[in-house]
Amino acid sequence: MKTFIQLVAAGVVTLHAAGALAAITAEEAKQLGTTLTVFGAEKAAxxxxxxxxxKGGLTKGPADFVPNSGTWPDPFKNEKPIRSINAANMAQYADQLTPGVQALLKRFPEFRLDVYPTHRTMHYPQWVLDNTLKNATSANLVGKVEGDGVDGAFGxxxxxxxxxxxxxxxxxQLGYRRTQYEAKNVGAYLVDSSGGRTELPIMNVIEYKPYYDQALAGGKFKGPQDRMWLTLLTPATQAGSANLVDYxxxxxxxxxxxxxxxxxxxxVRMAPDYKYDTPTAAYGGALFWDEAKLFAGRMDKFNFKLIGKKEMYVPYNNYAYSQLPVDDVYGPKHIKPEALRWEKHRVWVVEATLKPDARHAYSKRVFFVDEDSWTLMEADGYGHDGKLWRVGLDYPINYYDGLGGVFISANTFYDLQKGNYFSYFTANSRGKPELRVAEKLEKPNLFTPAGMAGTGLR
Structure with a gap:
């Protein structure tokens, strides 16, 4: 029987040799803006x-959208599913379902994918497209270890x-994410194998992307490309605890x-262990530090092989997910199907295999990356027994305020060994999360150890 990876390779839309370090040629770059969009997706249907x-993405919100309110109403709330995929009919769609999704369908009889019409909502401002064209012929992979860094790119x-x-x-890692976002009142829950639901710490999060800070344009970009600050609001015993991470x-x-x-x-203390497969204590060890946004951090422990591109069903345009009441989101075994929206999109498939001399809880990881937003849509993690262990799904939304970008920090991880699951960026006992974006760093002192301590006092 052919493996999923073999099937993907056979049905690949675009396949390139792995391991190349050089930027593309000027001749290759002519595809951008013609057969391909400037950001590299296939333009055609x-x-x-x-x-x-x-056709340029979604640039206008629904009538009830209030800019800077922190709430992003669902622009597709009146649409109905065009099909539902479950264990009974999944064989009909198997070639367009990831191994992780197939495992969930097989394991949970009530699990299903409500598939809606596909909307290519990702939008890029012109300055990001202009920089992408420059990057195309100047960016290179650099570093002592393959994949350790990027040179010759910005914005x-x-x-x-x-x-x-x-x-x-x-x-x-460097997809267009806006210069800064601030998420307040962010909730998360862990649901155990018996269906018991535990509220995890509620927090505030601010992410700053220096890579997309136009104030830093000019010259060679160096230093952190992403800075993440978070502080816990609950429980009372941990309120005021804070973390700052530079990528x-x-x-x-x-x-x-x-x-x-x-x-x-x-x-404030340095926290050198907050990376790789160190479990995140705030979330009960339900995910590793390098699983933030499905993957974050250094790639030196795995060999990352490009398999190709495939049309697949993935969660997409999930505006309703974070605004629904908790009971409408969490089921005893999985997220309730009616809380999610699935669409068919083209995704890049990358297989990461643990290096012989490296140690990590996973032996293999397979990533699925959206061609329009360059968002990690799914991450399948395999244990050292070769079996699929954890399935991570992201629920992205695209900003429709006219300036574009995508929010990618709402996700769920299913542990197929323990039978539990964890979901992040949902409503909670304090209400619904709020999400605001900015085009500049608004709180520069916050992203220092001293500033972090000042905000963490209680």
């Missing part, structure tokens, strides 16, 4: 029309025509740096 032609997709798995993963543009020059603030000690 799929052969059957189920994936429409890209756009670094590799719109990727030639390796590392380039696809860097596109996912590098080149890990051979500057490694990932993390700090932790504990109110009881009233001091």
């Amino acid at each position: 799929s052969s059957d029309g189920s994936i429409p032609e890209y 756009g997709i670094p590799f719109p025509i990727p030639k390796s798995g590392y380039e696809v993963m860097w596109n996912a 590098s543009i080149n890990y051979s020059e500057t490694d990932q740096v993390s700090w932790a603030y504990f109110p009881a000690q009233r001091r």
Whole structure:
């Protein structure tokens, strides 16, 4: 029987040799803006029309959208599913279902995919498209270890025509995410194998993307490309605890740096273990530090192989998910199907195999990356017994305020061994999360150990 990876390779839309480090040629770059969009997606509709032609994305919100309110109403709330896929009919769609989704369908009889019409909502402002064209012929992979860093890129997709798995993963790390977002009142829950639901710490999060800060344009971009700050609001025993994490543009020059603030000690400490497969304590060990946004951090422990591109059903345009009441989201075994929206999109497939001399809880990981937004849509993690262990799904929304970008920090992880699942960025006992974006760094002092301590006091 052919494996899923073999099937993907056989049905690939675009396949490039892995391991290439050089930028594309000027001749190759001519595809951008013609057969391909400037950011590297296929412009045309799929052969059957189920994936429409890209026409610039969604740039206007619904009538009830209030800018800067923190709430992003669902622009497709009146649409109905065009089909539902469950265990009974999944064989009919098997070629367009990931191994992780197939495993969930087989394991849970009530699990299903409510599939809606596909909308290519991702929008890029012109300055990001201009930078992407520049990056296309100047960006290179650099570092002492393959995939350790990116040079010659700023403010756009670094590799719109990727030639390796590392380039696809860097596109996912450096996709257009807006300069800053602030998420308040962010909830998460862990549901155990018996269906018991436990509320996890509620937090505030601010993410700053120096890579997309136009104030830093000009010259060679160096330093952290992503900075993440979070502080816990609950439980009372942990309220005021804070973390700050810097993700590098080149890990051979500057490694990932993390700090932790504990109110009881009233001091900031370095947190060098907040990476790779270290479990996140705040979430009961339900995910690893390198599973933030499905993957974050250095890629040195795995060999990342580009398998190709495939049309698949993935969660997409899930505006309703974070705004629904908790009881409408969480089921005893999985997220309730009616809380999610699935669409058919083209995704890049990358297989990461653990290096012989490296140690990690996973032996293999398979990633699925959306061609329009360069968002990690799914991450399947395999244990050292070769069996599928955990399935991570992201529920992205695209900003329709006219400036584009995508929010990618709402997700669910299913543990197929323990039978539990964890979901993030949902409503909670304090209400619904709020999400605001900005085009500049609004709180520069926050992204320092001293500033973090100042906000963490209680």
